[in-house]
Amino acid sequence: MEPQNIPTFFLIFTFTVFSFPLSFLAAAAEGYDGARSSIAFATWLRSSYSFDIFSLPTSGPANEVRLTDGVSVNSNGHFPSPSSVSMLPHLPNRVLPTTHLIYVTERNGSSSIYHDAIYETPLATSSGSRSAHRASTESIRVECKYQTDSTRSQVRLVGGDAETGGRISMKDRPTLVGQNLIYVSTHEDPGQPRASWTAVYSTLLTTGSTRRLTPRGVADFSPAVSPSGVWTAVASYGETGWQGDIEELGTDIYVFLTRDGSNRVRVVEHGGWPSWANDSTLYFHRRGEDGWWSIYRASFHIREGENRAESVVTHRVTPPGLHAFTPAASVSNPRFIAVATRRPDSEFRHVELYDVVSNRFIMSTRSVTPNAHHYNPFISPDSTRVGYHKCRGSTGHARRNDLVLENIKSPISNISLFQVDGSFPSYSPDGERIAYVKLTTEPMAYVDSPGLYVMNSDGSGVRAVLTRPAFATAWDWKRRGVVYTSVGPIFAGERSNVDIVSVNVDDENPSIKTLTHGGQNNAFPSASPDGKWIVFRSGRSGYKNLYVMDALNGETGGLRRLTEGPWTDTMCNWSPDGEWIVFSSDRGNPGSGSYELFKIHPNGTGLQKVLQSGSGGRINHPWFSPDGKYIVFVADYAGVSAEPISNPHHFQPYGDVFVIKSDGSGIKRLTHNSYEDGTPAWSPKFAKPVNAEWPNDGSHCSFEDCHWLS
Numbered sequence: 001m002e003p004q005n006i007p008t009f010f011l012i013f014t015f016t017v018f019s020f021p022l023s024f025l026a027a028a029a030e031g032y033d034g035a036r037s038s039i040a041f042a043t044w045l046r047s048s049y050s051f052d053i054f055s056l057p058t059s060g061p062a063n064e065v066r067l068t069d070g071v072s073v074n075s076n077g078h079f080p081s082p083s084s085v086s087m088l089p090h091l092p093n094r095v096l097p098t099t100h101l102i103y104v105t106e107r108n109g110s111s112s113i114y115h116d117a118i119y120e121t122p123l124a125t126s127s128g129s130r131s132a133h134r135a136s137t138e139s140i141r142v143e144c145k146y147q148t149d150s151t152r153s154q155v156r157l158v159g160g161d162a163e164t165g166g167r168i169s170m171k172d173r174p175t176l177v178g179q180n181l182i183y184v185s186t187h188e189d190p191g192q193p194r195a196s197w198t199a200v201y202s203t204l205l206t207t208g209s210t211r212r213l214t215p216r217g218v219a220d221f222s223p224a225v226s227p228s229g230v231w232t233a234v235a236s237y238g239e240t241g242w243q244g245d246i247e248e249l250g251t252d253i254y255v256f257l258t259r260d261g262s263n264r265v266r267v268v269e270h271g272g273w274p275s276w277a278n279d280s281t282l283y284f285h286r287r288g289e290d291g292w293w294s295i296y297r298a299s300f301h302i303r304e305g306e307n308r309a310e311s312v313v314t315h316r317v318t319p320p321g322l323h324a325f326t327p328a329a330s331v332s333n334p335r336f337i338a339v340a341t342r343r344p345d346s347e348f349r350h351v352e353l354y355d356v357v358s359n360r361f362i363m364s365t366r367s368v369t370p371n372a373h374h375y376n377p378f379i380s381p382d383s384t385r386v387g388y389h390k391c392r393g394s395t396g397h398a399r400r401n402d403l404v405l406e407n408i409k410s411p412i413s414n415i416s417l418f419q420v421d422g423s424f425p426s427y428s429p430d431g432e433r434i435a436y437v438k439l440t441t442e443p444m445a446y447v448d449s450p451g452l453y454v455m456n457s458d459g460s461g462v463r464a465v466l467t468r469p470a471f472a473t474a475w476d477w478k479r480r481g482v483v484y485t486s487v488g489p490i491f492a493g494e495r496s497n498v499d500i501v502s503v504n505v506d507d508e509n510p511s512i513k514t515l516t517h518g519g520q521n522n523a524f525p526s527a528s529p530d531g532k533w534i535v536f537r538s539g540r541s542g543y544k545n546l547y548v549m550d551a552l553n554g555e556t557g558g559l560r561r562l563t564e565g566p567w568t569d570t571m572c573n574w575s576p577d578g579e580w581i582v583f584s585s586d587r588g589n590p591g592s593g594s595y596e597l598f599k600i601h602p603n604g605t606g607l608q609k610v611l612q613s614g615s616g617g618r619i620n621h622p623w624f625s626p627d628g629k630y631i632v633f634v635a636d637y638a639g640v641s642a643e644p645i646s647n648p649h650h651f652q653p654y655g656d657v658f659v660i661k662s663d664g665s666g667i668k669r670l671t672h673n674s675y676e677d678g679t680p681a682w683s684p685k686f687a688k689p690v691n692a693e694w695p696n697d698g699s700h701c702s703f704e705d706c707h708w709l710s
């Protein structure tokens with residue numbers, strides 16, 4: 001069934017309703033005194049998340065409508081209650097809109113929460129496509145109110161950078177309660193490594209005054225407000241903090257007063273993604289002991305002033321045999337809930353309705369878009385519509401927005417930040433070009449083959465240089481156009497067939513020079529600034545350690561060992577002043593998966609630990625700033641920022657980009673998202689903070705659902 005295309009005419013009111021009194025964050029407070037420069041990094045498959053929010057009548061899978069703009073990356077919607085909407089200060093004085101939507105949108109390089117009011121003209125009698133469909137159960141009322149012609153107003157409620165005074169943060173899972181918006185934000189640093197910055201806030205939209213509802217030192221995920229507005233439920237670790245989980249988070253469900261966060265009570269041990277049916281019942285998900293993610297229901301009595309919930313009864317709602325998760329309860333019709341499912345006979349995530357009385361699944365997006373992933377359902381207050389987000393690309397009616405380079409709003413004004421649609425970007429010494437790779441593990445979007453690519457640093461002129469599986473890129477500092485990479489499988493063992501090659505990307509028929517031999521996982525080349533040497537990691541001793549070889553003739557021209565030990569030293573980068581090599585190592589606990597940041601002089605002296613991400617943390621892919629005073633890297637230093645199951649697959653959903661002084665002090669978080677950011681590299685030049693689009697047309701949806709649900 002073709003989904004209907006909502007508006008062609010947008011009326012856009014994008015004004016700031018208020019502004020925070022936060023003008024004190026001047027450049028000096030940014031904690032970065034380096035020259036203007038740029039950092040490029042990869043975010044796992046982010047360029048193909050052309051998400052929009054859609055909805056279907058709960059009566060049956062017909063008349064899907066797109067509710068959001070078809071341009072931005074829109075997700076995690078919420079249908080506000082009519083009473084809340086009537087209290088909003090900013091509604092333009094026009095005909096009553098039919099649909100109100102509060103949602104998360106990624107646009108202009110940061111994440112914010114918007115309110116769209118969608119206006120519709122009266123139903124045209126001639127249209128056959130709007131005939132009502134009977135529900136598959138008697139209890140669900142049938143009506144489709146949506147029209148193809150409409151206008152919309154879009155209002156930003158929180159986010160962007162204006163009201164946080166330049167503090168960039170992720171905003172997520174919004175609910176409107178009266179004139180307050182309850183949502184997640186990551187703008188406050190808990191001040192300790194490996195702790196999630198995710199906390200729940202309440203912003204009064206009339207004044208902008210914002211209150212933190214999550215206690216300091218605690219991370220709360222996935223807030224849900226009860227129908228009366230009195231209580232808010234969250235998934236939280238309590239005091240224990242993020243434990244390194246990347247599949248199911250080991251959270252419990254806590255409830256507190258929406259008013260001020262007080263009266264915080266744990267109601268359920270082991271659970272996430274709460275959704276209230278009424279003020280004494282909530283649904284949530286957990287992975288059961290039989291391995292199936294399932295929906296559970298908890299009922300309890302809770303009263304203000306009491307420090308525990310009474311008579312808590314929890315029971316499983318959805319059966320084993322399929323995964324069901326991210327529940328949305330229906331407030332006006334207790335008969336059904338909406339869930340996302342992964343069934344053994346489908347590799348796609350669908351939104352389904354489940355009748356909690358007859359214990360039957362009664363509706364699914366599978367008959368609308370069988371080959372798309374549908375995320376994070378939510379139900380309208382009158383229970384007539386179920387909303388969700390999915391990639392708009394396959395439906396063919398969207399404007400394109402696939403970007404080669406996406407400018408990400410940077411918390412440091414002297415650094416422009418670019419998300420590259422490719423892995424391991426590196427800038428040429430003059431900052432004019434970017435080399436990067438398409439990995440074999442990446443579904444292909446624009447290009448066809450895995451391999452080494454090069455483009456201008458404004459995103460133009462993309463071309464393939466080498467169409468063989470490769471990873472990591474680095475430029476020679478002296479010989480123009482010479483790029484190093486490692487050819488062979490990524491994430492492989494010590495003895496895998498990986499060798500370092502150099503190639504001049506300016507040659508008409510670039511010839512490939514192999515610099516290492518024997519294929520014992522020789523990888524991550526980085527050139528010395530005098531153009532004479534390459535530092536790299538090799539598994540030739542049975543362990544991955546660092547070696548230095550001749551840049552021109554490879555290991556036959558001269559080879560020496562830089563580090564030695566029964567552990568892994570890897571991801572090395574040579575400082576522009578030639579004095580240091582920074583690298584990632586698990587020597588603190590070999591084989592544990594925990595990596596720390598070290599640096600060493602190229603002559604093997606002066607080994608120092610630069611940074612450790614808490615106990616058991618990971619720091620990877622370090623890269624020196626052009627002046628050598630800073631290091632950029634990715635780490636789990638800020639934990640995870642959302643329940644991983646609410647997103648497409650990410651191998652390391654905790655990956656965020658940070659910078660630090662090269663002595664290990666003054667860590668700064670650069671990215672805020674719930675995706676996997678990786679492989680940053682620094683440019684000597686400041687690139688203008690603008691996006692660059694792929695030259696081809698049409699959005700792609702080449703991402704995968706969480707592998708661990710298969």
Ligand SMILES: *[C@@H]1O[C@H](CO)[C@@H](O)[C@H](O)[C@H]1NC(C)=O
Nearest residue numbers: 027028032033034035036414
């Ligand atoms: C930004 O960079 C310029 C030179 O590129 C430098 O003069 C200035 O001091 C830097 N600003 C800050 C706040 O570090």
Ligand SMILES: *[C@@H]1O[C@H](CO)[C@@H](O)[C@H](O)[C@H]1NC(C)=O
Nearest residue numbers: 069071072073106107108109
């Ligand atoms: C912000 O993003 C929207 C769509 O995502 C785009 O139309 C608009 O031009 C952008 N504004 C700026 C200032 O870049």
Ligand SMILES: *[C@@H]1O[C@H](CO)[C@@H](O)[C@H](O)[C@H]1NC(C)=O
Nearest residue numbers: 277278279280281299334335
């Ligand atoms: C709340 O919802 C549950 C489940 O639908 C129901 O059993 C219970 O009676 C409801 N309680 C109230 C107070 O409405």
Ligand SMILES: *[C@@H]1O[C@H](CO)[C@@H](O)[C@H](O)[C@H]1NC(C)=O
Nearest residue numbers: 578579601602603604605606
């Ligand atoms: C090793 O290199 C460092 C930095 O270049 C230098 O300060 C030190 O003197 C060198 N040590 C030896 C033994 O050569």
